[in-house]
Amino acid sequence: MTTYTAIHLKNRPDDGKIGEHLFEVKEKTVPEPENNQVLVRQTYMSLDPAMLGWMTADEESYIAPVELGEVMRSSGVGTIVSSRHPDYSEGDKVMGMMGWQEYVISDGKGLNKLQEGVDEETALCVFGLPGLTATQGLLNIGQPQEGETLIVTGAAGSVGSIVGQMAKADGLRVIGVVGSDEKADWITNELGFDGAINYKTDDLQAKLEALAPDRIDVFFENTGGPIQSHIVNYMNAHARVVVCGMISDYQAETPAPGPNWLPLIKKRIRIQGFAMPDHLDNSAQLIAQLTPYVQQGKIKYRSHIIEGLTSAMEGLNLLFEGKNKGKLMVKL
Numbered sequence: 001m002t003t004y005t006a007i008h009l010k011n012r013p014d015d016g017k018i019g020e021h022l023f024e025v026k027e028k029t030v031p032e033p034e035n036n037q038v039l040v041r042q043t044y045m046s047l048d049p050a051m052l053g054w055m056t057a058d059e060e061s062y063i064a065p066v067e068l069g070e071v072m073r074s075s076g077v078g079t080i081v082s083s084r085h086p087d088y089s090e091g092d093k094v095m096g097m098m099g100w101q102e103y104v105i106s107d108g109k110g111l112n113k114l115q116e117g118v119d120e121e122t123a124l125c126v127f128g129l130p131g132l133t134a135t136q137g138l139l140n141i142g143q144p145q146e147g148e149t150l151i152v153t154g155a156a157g158s159v160g161s162i163v164g165q166m167a168k169a170d171g172l173r174v175i176g177v178v179g180s181d182e183k184a185d186w187i188t189n190e191l192g193f194d195g196a197i198n199y200k201t202d203d204l205q206a207k208l209e210a211l212a213p214d215r216i217d218v219f220f221e222n223t224g225g226p227i228q229s230h231i232v233n234y235m236n237a238h239a240r241v242v243v244c245g246m247i248s249d250y251q252a253e254t255p256a257p258g259p260n261w262l263p264l265i266k267k268r269i270r271i272q273g274f275a276m277p278d279h280l281d282n283s284a285q286l287i288a289q290l291t292p293y294v295q296q297g298k299i300k301y302r303s304h305i306i307e308g309l310t311s312a313m314e315g316l317n318l319l320f321e322g323k324n325k326g327k328l329m330v331k332l
């Protein structure tokens with residue numbers, strides 16, 4: 001009898017703190033698939049900032065909370081090790097919602113086979129949530145135009161780095177906001193951003209004005225924080241704000257106040273939030289929009305890999321401490 005490890009949510013992070021105290025680690029017997037089912041061995045599991053929200057009891061969010069006692073929710077990639085499903089064979093590599101567990105039984109719903117030639121890391125870094133989010137947010141909501149200026153916060157992160165590179169490829173001037181000089185160096189010298197602002201050390205207004213002399217047309221917001229007001233007050237007429245994430249508020253007892261809305265009227269600015277679960281049915285279309293950028297070699301990425309399922313329990317903190325360099329994932 002072969003066993004595997006699964007991690008269940010035991011407590012809610014009411015004080016915003018993440019760690020082993022929230023979870024119960026269980027050893028289980030590897031199940032056999034029934035008719036029209038497959039058994040997947042998960043190989044790489046994505047860790048995402050949204051997980052903190054999924055663990056709270058917030059019923060008003062875009063997705064139901066993970067119930068106490070349930071396996072923690074996550075997406076991942078894996079290999080089919082046993083199939084009794086007509087559409088899948090042993091050895092197929094698939095991506096989908098798999099949870100914090102080494103093996104998962106699936107009826108195939110929500111599983112997508114990896115495209116030919118795409119390895120597991122690339123799948124999670126680019127064609128998984130980061131790339132789909134960047135594509136939906138930038139192209140379909142931000143509607144960038146050649147010659148415009150875009151600013152993206154969380155610019156060295158998994159979503160932000162793709163947003164900036166797609167915008168560069170489309171002929172925009174691109175400024176990234178990051179929390180370290182190493183990240184600033186990576187996005188400018190490796191990814192080709194036109195400039196970087198270190199929100200921890202730079203004079204925000206002075207740097208913004210120096211790097212974006214024509215002001216901002218598209219603001220892709222991943223973080224929130226004090227720079228938000230500077231940006232909103234420094235936008236052009238008919239600018240767009242794409243509200244993707246507010247990580248600086250996820251652990252805050254009281255969310256930070258937003259910018260004043262007067263510029264929205266004067267400049268006729270459009271602000272729109274979005275959440276990817278609304279758009280996952282449209283994944284094929286999003287992948288079709290994203291693929292040309294990848295095929296033309298316009299998208300570089302880096303992955304930050306931690307080892308072993310149980311490392312997820314503390315590893316999730318890396319995202320909130322800014323210690324992840326690239327897409328955070330667990331190798332199982």
Ligand SMILES: NC(=O)c1ccc[n+]([C@@H]2O[C@H](COP(=O)([O-])OP(=O)(O)OC[C@H]3O[C@@H](n4cnc5c(N)ncnc54)[C@H](OP(=O)(O)O)[C@@H]3O)[C@@H](O)[C@H]2O)c1
Pocket residue numbers: 048049050129130133154155156157158159160177178179180183222223224225243244245246247248249274275276277318319320321322323324326327328
């Ligand atoms: N709307 C959606 O459907 C959707 C989908 C995916 C992701 N998101 C959101 O997009 C954002 C980025 O997600 P990701 O997966 O790509 O993560 P990520 O950017 O790879 O990692 C998170 C980064 O956030 C930055 N950060 C942490 N605390 C911060 C703070 N207080 N102020 C400013 N920056 C802070 C850190 O970078 P620095 O070192 O630069 O500070 C950290 O590396 C998150 O807010 C996430 O919730 C939304």
